[in-house]
Amino acid sequence: MALLASLMADGFQKEPALDFAQFLQNLLNGLSIGSVYAIFALGYTLIFSILGIINFAHGAIFALGAYLTFTLAVGEFGINGILKNVDLFPGVEGGSPIGFPLALLLGSLLAGLLGVLIERFAFRPLRARGADPLLALVSSLGVALVLVNLIQLLVGAEIYSFPSTIYGSLPPAVRFDVGDTPIVIRTVQVIIFVVSLVILLLLGYVIGRTKIGKALRAVAENPATASLLGISVDRYILITFFLSGFLGGLAGTLVSTSFGISGPYFGVTYGLKGLAVIVLGGLGSIPGAVVGGLVIGLAEAFVPAQFSAYKEAVAFAILFVILLVRPQGLLGRAVIQKV
Amino acid sequence: QKVATPIEIGVAVAQTSNVALLGQEQVIGARLAEKFFNNQGGINGTPIKLVFQDTGGDEAGAINAFQNLIRDGVVGIVGPTLSQHAFAADPIAERAKVPVLGPSNTAKGIPQIGDFIARVSAPVAVVAPNAVKQALKLDPDIKRVAVLYAQNDAFSVSETGTFQETAKAQKLDVVTVQKFQTTDTDFTTQVTAVLGAKVDLVIISGLAADGGNLVKQLRQLGYKGLIIGGNGLNTSNIFSVCGRDCDGILIAQAYSPQQSGAINQVFVKEYRAQYKKDPPQFAAQAYTGVQVFVEALRKIDRKKKLNTWDLDDLRAELNKAILVGSYRTPLGVISFDKEGELNQKEFYVAQIKMKDARNGSFVFLK
Amino acid sequence: MALLELDNVSVNYGAIQAIRSLSMTVEEGEVVTLIGANGAGKTTTLRAVSRLLKVREGRIVFRGQDLTRLAPDAVVRLGIAQSPEGRQVLARQSVQDNLELGAYLRGDRREVVEDLRRMYERFPRLGERRHQLAGTLSGGEQQMLAIARALMSRPKLLLLDEPSLGLAPIIVLEIFTIIRELADQGVTILLVEQNAKLAMNHSARTYVLEAGSITFSGPSARLVNDERVLHAYLGG
């Protein structure tokens, strides 16, 4: 990275300090945007890697995690949903008796549990029947529709935001100077970046280095054969859904501490971008999800201002081009077929 | 077909989909109007009844909602929420000769869809310039301006056009124009560009969630100058998005809770009593839509009792009556021109003042 | 009591009955051969024991425990391994990963490593290719892998579905050597084999399956000389 940066700086000899600062700022922006995409995509890719299907409900779980944590941490609802007059913690001053970290943990666990329920009721019956895997896609779409509209029914379409106090006394932004130019990045972004890296490393370790990972890969490739080796397919799938839900909930909450929960469709809007991310990175590849997220984030950050109208298209243009050059995605493994 | 009692007025707005944030405020506004006018005795003794149909988020949903209302025999329709939906659904009402009042359709060309189409939402071009002038009043040294807008939102796109023209007319230098999507959450790229351009005024056209996030990120990353928010930010929903960082945003308003008319004060009081915040513009405009129907119907009823009318005749008559009248509404005194375009006298510029991280108010500026 | 007992087992594919009221037993430590023409239901029988197929009627009892309600992985846990028809190697995993997954249920890490070494000794080809993806192996190499993988679990009962399929003659002999050795160690083996003569020479008893039912059964030494069996399966 540093080398690349210095190369770029050399390229702009006239005003090296300024342009290097600009570059650095864009780089940081890209990483921060990308880590949000990545953290969303992780849970997506987990389920894809084992079942080979896209869980469209992931966006809803992502949002629901945020709502759950919010409920536990703040305990207050808006003006339009069924729950508008319900006081969750009657008599407790300042909303909730539990602090943000505990709420985050509980909220994420609940989201994980929701993942398990979804597996049990919307996916397993299809698997048991050996149905067209695409049907699972429709089923998860149905689940997403149910969840999103239930949220809207319960708490309305309003925007909720975590109070800025949840991260204690951390300043809103980190800043330092390069030459005379200040470089700034929001603290929340740094937190998200770090968390997604930690999760990546953990997952990478579990899946790449342990027996669990090996078993998961076996289940992913061929459930019948895996079961013939004594691997409990259902249990592993359940664990995967729990993990995916947990990560989704956690990610949703973290992201919403940065951007607020902008309504029940909050998570769904990430859905498509998240899909692009995991396909770009290589389906089923955990590091791929992170690399894909960062690549798209960086690409968006480096779109010149006069083309900002096409910023959104950039992600998909990259996706399209990369797929044509490297059909298995950046870190995906080509499907080998021997005849 | 005879006119049924109570008199049914249709409301077709987006109660679901990601437009619901706006739609649900319109439902609230319309409901408050229904209650208020029925307490006043409705149409000279005959109560009104609002019939709600969800347009959802797409054009087909809007057409379906309109068709359902027309079939159910409403005398007129308040709706839909978005201009794009209006372009799809209004022609249906026009052909069925059912009067429509657009509560929030601000794009160019809406009243021109037909004789039966009018709106209570002022077109963008007349609202926006006030804010720029106000900003210059607050800080005459402003020279360099950054303009940002949500390119996928029809309203924001036309609003930003007005903003940019006004800025140029005021001899300001628009140094950067940045686009985003209403679904975006991360604006660090745009903010960096703005900071790099060293501007002393930022003008944002977007909706509450994206606009609020943009403001928050501008402030957190160190922008210190004035911010003008377009009409999409004109809602207390924004408070929970940018929190304390909302403080100081200038907003051009087509509606202000501080409008002094008696009916507005009643409306604001009612709304506050129920929802513990000031009513947003979307609620006020929906309220106004219902009010205009009610008052026009009252006029007709005085000449000839409503329940003696044939429905089709009444709809035609109602359309005529709407266009000739003048109304004291929460938006102030309004009337319509021949095409159905709104004549609104009062526009406002407010500045956001935050009490704490979640509550604030729009303070009316002279 | 028999180690494995199939008691009036019927298995269906949809409406088609593939095996009907099939009864057979395998005693502890015994090698039993199952032969029959293509489509007779041999594979179906083995898949039913491993619970990859639903048993429609009857019971399959292993060491006194009814298997018919268990999940496939639970069956493996009881000590039944299968080298399936069509090899079913995990194509996207390396040879070594396939073998290690064969020992998935074993906790004795050190022994597993030792067994791995032994497998590579038996099948030098696999040793050379330990890091190659299993899907790119040649047909015969995959067959060796499938058998070795089944052995890695150190089963009490080993189900082999046509182990010699696609193997060169030398390797076929190696396989039967292994079968004999395992039998000597007390492992019970149920063997489905088209190479009937060879299989019967290595087994105590033989069942002959025809259109889903057992038509002959008895000591292999006797059946191998039986006119009717000779004619139908041993190519005269």
Next chain:
Amino acid sequence: MTSDASGAPILQARGLTRRFGGLVAVNNVSFEVRRGEIFGLIGPNGAGKTTLFNLMTGLTPPSGGALQFEGRDVTNAAPHRVASLGLSRTFQNIRLFRTLSALENVKIAQHTRTSAGFWRGIFGADRAEERAVSEQAWELLDLVGLADRAHELAANFSYGDQRRLEIARALASQPKVLLLDEPAAGMNSAEKSVLTTFIRTIRDRFDLTVLVIEHHVPLVMNLCDRIAVLNFGELIAVGDPASVSRDPKVVEAYLGAEA
């Protein structure tokens, strides 16, 4: 038994080579197959037999060397092109159209021998051709003894029956050269001897040249006119069954104790 064209090479391989990373699966292999003969290909597991078939049918591009079919260069031709020229094969790991019926499997393979284009099909101007396709499909199923199960899905057939269906499918494209990759795998001795007769019959009836990969030595010796032996990707012997089975290199590499 062999026709008058016997002796003329129909297929010529010159220095065919295929590498997979560091592994040379097929190494500089040259041989000729004569029109009308039954040509056996044997060798230990992993010797490169299947890979050689893949090179000949265009499924794997060669790393080097050249291949000629009826004097035409087909070294880098796509599989469908090779097929339409008249080379047809079965697969070691059976590749039937599993979710389609046996009948459809056989009909599909007549693609290269029929001509109805898109529009002719849409306007129903392909009736006569369709009738012929269907008739031939039934005949071929008869030939392999699966006609009474024509409407069953291919996936539902047992292993041995799937092999038969694959042969019928390969025949349906009316090939000049038929490549069979372990056709007898999964068949018992009785079935194997039926198969031997069957291969001879179709060779005569359809004027075929046949290449067979097979591990069952008696079958190969009995069936083939000539045999090539591969070991570690290299061709170590070519010749008639008797001479090959006496070749010490072959005995050492392949036949082992059984010989």
Next chain:
Amino acid sequence: MDFLQNYGFLLATLVQQALLGLSLYFPLLSGQLSLASPGFYALGGYVAAILLVNPAFAGLRDALGNWTFVLTWLVAGLICAVLGLLVGIPALRLRGIYLALATVAFVQILQYVALNLDVTGGAVGLFGIPQAFGFQDRWQYLLLFLPLLAVTLLFTRQLERSRTGRAFRAIRDDELAADAMGIPPTRYKVLAFVIGAVLAGIVGAMSAPFLNTWNARQGTFDASIAFLAYVLIGGSRNMWGPVLGGTLLAALPEVLRPLQDWRLVINGLVLVLASLYLPQGLVGLFTRRRAPSARPAKAEVAK
């Protein structure tokens, strides 16, 4: 007549959605999970809308009268065919979800282009689109959509019966084996893709006047997924599947209107239940397994 007045739009929408479901069905016939249909639908709509409202074409419109509408269908179909070829040839090297996502990317790119061009009216879109053949009521669009559906179904039936249809099925089942059997996969996959593109484009061209307006929100990712649901819930192995699926799923939210706030929740539940309990899709409920065609008599004699 009243019925048509009241429910005409809905009915026409159902047929329209059935057609869009079919447009996805074609690539699926050759095993390609393409979600590009909404893109071609949007493109077709824009082509028609531009031809019908842009002042540059005023002279053409005057000269052609009602034939302008026919022209819009042809032009839309043609442009979609060309674009389908251009996108299809490189994209169809991809498989499964990768292909699906590449086509989604294509749809998204089209959408952002539409959002930024002047001829497409930017975010507001194009409006005031004249009514086809002077139609007054929405139900009259049934007069366009129904015949198109009939023709498409007839076309599909013939296609599936033919040699081309067989080649599609072979590729769907096993591309490599099909290739080895002499079927050039790329050519047939592109053909299937283009047929879908053309159909979607024509439906788009008919829909622009039908919806009165056209904007960049037509043909989004949501639409891609909706169309896919039509096919899968309806039944992906039978041309009646997308028709039934499209019709019923498009009708569902409207039928559920009386449930008010709960309607979309229930709608979602129905989707889940349908995928769980209709293994063959909706068509599975209606079609008994047809007795397979018996062996032709002649062959029997020959034996």
